[in-house]
Amino acid sequence: MIPALGRLQLVELSRLVLHEAHDPARLDRVWADVEQEGVQRNPVIVAPCEGLYLVLDGAHRVHALRGLDVRFALVQCVELPERAVSWGHLLDAASLEAVFRSVEGIEVSETPPERTPLAEARFHDGARLFVTDREEGLASEVRALWALQAAYPRGEVVRRVDPGKPVELSTMEAMLLYRCFTPGELVEVVSGGGVLPAGITRFTVEERVLNVRYPLELLAEGGSAARNAELEAFVGEAWRRNRVRRYTEPVVLFE
Secondary structure (H helix, E strand, O other): OHHHHHEEEEEHHHHHHEEEEEOOOHHHHHHHHHHOOOEEEOEOOOOOOOOEEEEEOOOHHHHHHHHOOEEEEEEEEEEOOOOOOOOEEEEEEEEEEHHHHHOOEEEEEEEOOOOOOOOOEEEOOOOEEEEEEEEEOOOHHHHHHHHHHHHOOOOOOOEEEEOEEEEEOOOOEEEEEEEOOOOOHHHHHHHOOOOOOOOOOOOOOOOOOOOOOOHHHHOOOOOOOHHHHHHHHHHHHHHHHOOOOOOOOOOOOOO
């Protein structure tokens, strides 16, 4: 059997730790889809961390499941990576520098600063702007991140892109990259009662399981051992019926 299938399990929602805020518009869509379909389509990606599970991807699924009052979430458990990478946010180039200048407590420069910048903007013509927090320390950086995203133009949908892949910027676009965070830093943020703004961290998963479509009724209640035995039988039956496909090439997914 495919190794990744053995990493699927049911975990109580109370044991999942979220390090990012949610996007209300995105949550409404995810919640409606889960409720209408009656299934959890894709597992939440988690890593064991200090007796709990740090959510690496799937915060909106977790919020939706909590709102639907089920006990468990279907998760894919992976090893805790050394650090998260950053999503790229595509924003209007003309207004981006004005956004930067409107945020108190940060410095903006056209050359790389001596210490790791909080964010970096890349433009169509190759120009760059670097944002640095005036204060040092993780708590101050988190506050600056919230202030920076609060200055985004209202009512616009922010498109996320993988900066590790080729991205062609139009003359009207700029790509904003945030600094990377280690899992230890994310735990520190959560332990201090905070979360990062939505859409900053991105964790790569070598073999991600998708479209499981696990019934919500099997997540609602019951004992952990019994429910996980049902999950094992569900996965085994899907495997025997040849309903599992493994793709090694890149996949483009419509959401």
